Amino acid sequence: MLFMLYIAPLFHMGKPEKRFGYADDGAILVISTSLVTNSKILSTSLQEAITWGNAEGIIFAPDKYELIHFSRHRAEQDPTQTPSVSAGSITVSEGTERPYLRWLGILFDKKLRFNWHVQEMTSRAATIATALRCLGNTVHGMKPHLLQQAILACVLRKAYFGAEIWWPGCDRPRSRPGSPPVSNRMNKHLKDLSTVILTGARAVLPVFCTTPTPALHRESGFYPPEIELDRIALAASTRLSRLDPDHPLQKRAKAIIQKGRPTSRLAxxxxxxxxxxxxxxxxxxxxxxxxxxxxxxxxxxATGGLTKEQAADNFRTHLKSIPESNIVIYSDGSKQVNGQTGGGFVGFIAGCQVVRGSFPLGRNKEVFDAEAIAALLGLKAAIKHLGPYAASNIWICLDNLEVAIRLLSSTTGSSQEVFKEFRTVAATWTSCQIRPFTENGPIRIRWVPGHANIPGNEAADQAAKEGANQTLAPPHL
Known part of the structure; x- marks a missing residue:
């Protein structure tokens, strides 16, 4: 940590968005219309880094410097003809021994096709799979489940390393709607990976060489490469939503969503x-x-150690102790068999229903999110009904324990913005002066056991089901 803080100024020189670092590895990216311009800018940046290092007592390793030019022009593919980068007595040229540059384990070739990376990873994985296959056969050897763990950890991890970087899918859509997709020419990579996976499957399973391929995939638990590569790519894209908002990939994802144009693999x-x-x-x-x-x-x-019936009796007893001037909001969420999600809430004062609402959320929400939104909308409906001149406590009752816990506490999980808004609304209501010499009561959260014949909770459950059955209106463009 101290080392990272010590070298942080190195990545804030020039254009910080084009400087990258991981541990003690650093990289500078320059984009322009000519290789000569790129080389001049890189030479200036390298000299700045060396000057800063000399002033701070940091010595770089010139023998580890690497340079590569990415270009589509065929005339600029020869590394002996491309310009080099110079800083004082140090000159960095493109390597002629290998046609790629290694950065954090990924092999970047000049056209960014990643063919060398896939070939090297596949070759290493095949060597390991062949070695592990010698540890078992149809008669004796290691137990299959132990070999499966070894193949997953040592073979598949190696074969699929960096797949979220190089895998573009088997095809990509055309810009013209209705046109057939364009092939990405991944058949060779899929064939090589399939050979590695089947070798690993035969190492795990006590089968003969004539066993059909579908049976190998099914019994070993190893998916065909196309399915696994798509899963890895989608998982990497999904992780973007949990990155720090200041992360470079998060910023790029937001810009992509705003433009809405699939102009790159990441887009x-x-x-x-x-x-x-x-x-x-x-x-x-x-x-x-x-x-x-x-x-x-x-x-x-939510007292522990109680049965559902005992918890329901405790809630009924507590409900009788709530003053009649208080408003009690019951909220709930529901998800139908077809995937449609919705929520609802019902409010009571002195046993009489005063507010009720239901809403749909579509197919991209879970019950947890629906219950959080229902609690928020129920709170807003209660405040609106009470108006600015009523002195009363507001009770939010729901049968989802995790949502009940998070409504008045900070969270880094799902429905983060909903919980944040709930705390803001609750604080506004508590601090609001309503009548002279009086003040609003606090917002109180109460867990209620579900499906325990509690009328308010049953009414909220019915409202939530009505919301899930409603049609979600299309977003306004």
């Missing part, structure tokens, strides 16, 4: 995913104090 992946919530993992740093879970459970009335 096609980002736009393939449905619109989803962007979670900020740093909204509540881990070094700040968190509410203990035991205290949160006690706060919402």
């Amino acid at each position: 096609r992946r980002v736009l393939t995913l449905p619109r989803s919530e962007q979670v900020n993992p740093l909204t509540h740093p881990p070094w700040l104090e968190h509410e203990p879970r035991e205290a949160a459970l006690a706060r919402v009335g």
